Amino acid sequence: MQTQHSYWLAFKSVYAKDVTLAFRQRAEIVNPLLFFLIVITLFPLAIGPEPALLTRMAPGIIWVAALLSTMLGLDKLFRDDYNDGSLEQLIASPYPLSLSVLAKVAAHWTVSGLPMVVLAPLFALLMNLESQSLNATVLTLLIGTPLLSFIGAIGAGLTVALQKGGILMSLLVLPLYIPVLIFATSAIDTSSMSLAYGGQLAILGAMLAVAIVAAPIAISSALRVSVS
Amino acid sequence: MLEIDAVTCTKQDRCLFDSLSFTLHAGQIMQIEGPNGAGKTSLLRIIAGFARADEGQIRYNSTDIRDDYDSFAADLLFIGHKTGVNQQLSAYENVQHWLMVHGAQADEEEVYTLLAKLGLIGLEDVPVRTLSAGQQRRVALVRLWLNQAKLWVLDEPFTALDKKGVAMLQTQFQSHLDKGGAILLTTHQDLTAHFAQLQTLALEYRL
Numbered sequence: 226m227q228t229q230h231s232y233w234l235a236f237k238s239v240y241a242k243d244v245t246l247a248f249r250q251r252a253e254i255v256n257p258l259l260f261f262l263i264v265i266t267l268f269p270l271a272i273g274p275e276p277a278l279l280t281r282m283a284p285g286i287i288w289v290a291a292l293l294s295t296m297l298g299l300d301k302l303f304r305d306d307y308n309d310g311s312l313e314q315l316i317a318s319p320y321p322l323s324l325s326v327l328a329k330v331a332a333h334w335t336v337s338g339l340p341m342v343v344l345a346p347l348f349a350l351l352m353n354l355e356s357q358s359l360n361a362t363v364l365t366l367l368i369g370t371p372l373l374s375f376i377g378a379i380g381a382g383l384t385v386a387l388q389k390g391g392i393l394m395s396l397l398v399l400p401l402y403i404p405v406l407i408f409a410t411s412a413i414d415t416s417s418m419s420l421a422y423g424g425q426l427a428i429l430g431a432m433l434a435v436a437i438v439a440a441p442i443a444i445s446s447a448l449r450v451s452v453s
Numbered sequence: 454m455l456e457i458d459a460v461t462c463t464k465q466d467r468c469l470f471d472s473l474s475f476t477l478h479a480g481q482i483m484q485i486e487g488p489n490g491a492g493k494t495s496l497l498r499i500i501a502g503f504a505r506a507d508e509g510q511i512r513y514n515s516t517d518i519r520d521d522y523d524s525f526a527a528d529l530l531f532i533g534h535k536t537g538v539n540q541q542l543s544a545y546e547n548v549q550h551w552l553m554v555h556g557a558q559a560d561e562e563e564v565y566t567l568l569a570k571l572g573l574i575g576l577e578d579v580p581v582r583t584l585s586a587g588q589q590r591r592v593a594l595v596r597l598w599l600n601q602a603k604l605w606v607l608d609e610p611f612t613a614l615d616k617k618g619v620a621m622l623q624t625q626f627q628s629h630l631d632k633g634g635a636i637l638l639t640t641h642q643d644l645t646a647h648f649a650q651l652q653t654l655a656l657e658y659r660l
Contacts, residue, residue, distance in 0.1 A: 317531045
């Protein structure tokens with residue numbers, strides 16, 4: 226055995242563990258996507274398949290569905306590690322907890338956010354979204370879904386020690402998603418009027434930049450409180 | 454090496470221990486005894502830095518562990534009731550993952566040899582959830598052979614282990630002590646091996 230300190234190896238190991246586990250239990254990846262799809266298909270059924278109406282509502286529906294399906298995987302993000310003691314091992318490791326947390330959030334996004342970004346054009350088609358809005362939808366999801374994972378992980382960290390933390394976490398986290406929702410849907414709306422939507426994207430990007438730096442610190446403090 | 458200075462812990466209005474002080478030097482092993490609910494696990498979790506003491510300080514090499522937790526963690530090996538072994542991964546994957554997040558590397562052969570030594574031969578690549586309780590614990594205890602931590606904090610390490618496993622563990626304790634390490638453990642069983650530097654701390658159940 227050799228000691229070799231490498232932040233990158235530790236990051237990669239935590240990331241690979243979570244992604245491997247998700248692929249072994251494929252339902253974890255597929256179910257949120259199916260949920261996303263079903264929520265989106267419910268709307269035309271409920272409000273009528275009028276193309277003009279759907280086009281108007283599409284950005285909002287896609288984004289609300291994305292919010293809700295991100296929530297599905299969040300409860301499990303730290304739950305297993307908390308229950309089996311892996312979280313304690315991560316705390317008692319020579320690496321900062323925020324590094325492991327960053328890897329875990331990245332893994333969560335890879336299995337929950339990224340498939341949504343990839344499948345977004347298909348869902349946009351279901352909602353009769355105009356082609357000029359398609360780019361905006363994919364871009365907002367690309368910048369916005371990692372943001373959802375970061376914000377959600379703070380709630381997941383705070384509630385991991387509670388027996389039935391799922392609902393409480395949703396109540397904590399959903400209000401924090403409002404700014405993301407506002408700027409993302411506004412970007413898609415603007416693009417449907419063929420206007421420049423760079424401003425909204427820039428704000429989302431700025432929020433993501435802050436989240437990458439600050440959220441791992443907040444999440445690791447939340448986890449320390451939960452573990453103690 | 455490790456100084457516990459006037460540590461007090463209160464849980465649900467019950468004082469578990471108050472102004473508890475002791476010192477653990479390199480090469481020493483300390484066994485914490487006491488009935489269920491006496492606060493053994495709470496004490497170990499405070500020493501490992503997971504929980505905060507209501508009062509008092511834990512010093513490692515004369516520095517408060519809260520001031521420089523990461524370097525304390527580099528010298529600490531903690532195995533608790535919850536061992537940190539993932540049920541879905543195999544024994545081999547668990548060991549490799551643990552090594553990576555603790556800044557160590559071991560080649561495949563070394564890990565397989567160790568797993569075989571601990572009686573997990575042929576079980577290295579099946580998900581840990583299919584193993585028995587004792588075998589799952591052995592997967593966690595492989596860490597005792599694969600670390601360079603100076604301080605071992607072990608909460609009930611002998612749980613679910615058979616007699617042979619207990620003996621093997623104590624041999625490993627002795628070799629750790631010989632290398633200048635220190636061990637702090639809780640157990641309800643008496644240690645069967647003889648340790649020259651054994652100290653015992655008895656916690657009593659307080660009302």
